[in-house]
Amino acid sequence: IIFSALVVQPEAMEAMDSAKIEGLKRAIEDHLKSTNVFSQLRQILEEHSSTELDDVATHTGKVMDVVRERGLIQKLLQSLHDEHGTSPVQSLSLPAPSSRRTLKGHRFLHVRVLGGRAFLDHLDTDPAIGTSSSSSPKSAPEVYIAVLFGNQRWQSRGVSCVCDPPWDEDFLLDLDAERGLLPMTATSQTSPNRDLLRLSSPLHFVVMKVDRMHGQRQLVGENVVEWRKVLRTGLLAISVELGGGNGGLKVPLGVLELQLELIPAPTARSSVTEEEVLAQVSSERSSRTAAEREFLVYARRWWEEYHGLSRDHASRVVKVFAQLSCSTQIMVPVTSWITPLTANRLLDSPLHAARFVALLGSPEDMGGPTTAAVTTGGSAGAEGWLSTFTFLLCSGGPAANHCVLLCNLLLGFGLDAYVVFGRDEGGPHSWVLTRSGAGPSAEVTFWESTTGSRYAHVPGGCPGGGAAAHPYTHIGCVFSDCSFYANIATDDSVHSCVFDFEDERRWKPMSTMKLRLVRKQPKVSLLPHIIDCVAVEEALEASLTQLLTQHRDSHGLLTSTSAEFGYVLAQALVGYEGEKLTGVPWDGRLFEASVRASVREGFTFKGYPMRFSHAADRRIFAALVQSRTCREILETTGQMASHCVRVKVFAYPENTVSVWVMLAVRFKPGPL
16 A cells, blocks of 8 residues: 555546556556565564554554665665656666776765755745845855765765755765775675675764855754665665754754665675674674773773862863764763874975964854863863864864864874863963973973964973963863873973973873773865865955945045056065964065065055955955955055055865955055
């Protein structure tokens, strides 16, 4: 009856006589028998018949969920359409091998995104309900899906920000590329596909909202999918509820409709039973839970010992756990975020790594909700840290995530790097330190992850008792990928701190063996940028020049522009970025000489640079207008006044940009 309803509508049945209806029913029954649907339904019902449920509707719903997951409906509809030579229902099969690049002998997970539904936060922008945004289609926000699987990343195209986003995407994940990281076993040779059971890399789905007009990205929701059920039949249909982007609320933020297909399809010899999948997942969960419980017991004992050493320790900034801001809202040890990360041919030096991390914005820049800063105590507050994958997609987040990413990159360059929790002049704060050497004589450098600034630590403070060169005042703890040290010195001020972590009179360590029990957060590889810097510069200059003209027109001022003068200004913007990168002051004498040669005698030159981490023209111009110096340049009057806008774009991994804008004017003082 269920499948008959999919083929024959009630209205059509009423118009038929009883003989035709009976014939149609027999034809449907014969087709269900020939396609083995009856036997599969019987098997599912037998599996669930032992379950005693008082609620029949609940039992029926669970059975239908299993039917849907195993792809029975999809297979039946496809077989019907194949018989009639039509294909109104899209198949999971991929294009011909000649049109896709695959590796011989490799197995793939084909993921198809069939769409989204119930994104209720987008009701106000959905034209289908008559409340579309006033923005033009070109400037309207879009939503896209990003996926992480092991070392592989994928991103969908952007679609309209509506209640039911019309995604229709396919992508392949190379299972053998990830399986190659696992040791070979005898089962791998005798039972194909069973080795994939040990491939525990999750499918991490993140939905992002991007507003290109204002240069903002916002996390919509995320979730992690267990994909190994597909090993049973080779086909799996699932609905993924998204969470984690609504400040910890348990209400799903939207649903992704997915279909998973194993390629090549499993045979009777290579298929995996459902019991094997459940047993493997259960075994991994039990092992993980046991390790987490063991570490939690140890951490509680360590915490009690630490507080028992001194009453002053209660006020120090020491954090052992932090909350992962995702759909599960779980607490994890802070060391689980630290993993050495290499960015070969993407970041040339630790200085480039620091600059890249500094360009990632704060929660306010993301256009989304803020996340908690460092707090005192053994765990985080109500809001937590982003996963590294989500942090990169958002192009920003809390300061702690900046520190984690910078520490990982510095470890990748072979430096002895640690994340620091302590205080600065404004209160609780986090930053990064690196050590060169060992023992009390080790040279220590502090790295401010949100600005890229570096400070050399001077033991005992500045000579003569002057103010410290850095803003940091106290240190509570430091940690890296497999180490954690709490400061137990009587004086926890930075100037008196000795960074000899092996000295247990000053630092209380955590057991390295216990820290290794902690499961690491998934490692994320950086992606190269795909930005045409010259094209962005030219487009942004043209747009800002037009906005400049409109601004002066609104004040009744005539405007003359000179694009040629921008060539002279460009060298200054390169110098400013170099100064931010290296920390060495830029020598502007050549620039001054070029300007003097380009400005006629009796004329005055005014110029002012500003830096942005986006290329949104109206947002940039609004910032220029808010600057008093820039506004004076914009509204300059004088004889033969000529304005110029010069833009220089520097691109970094993950399409992160440093955009420098120079607004300048040449004029002859005096009445018009």
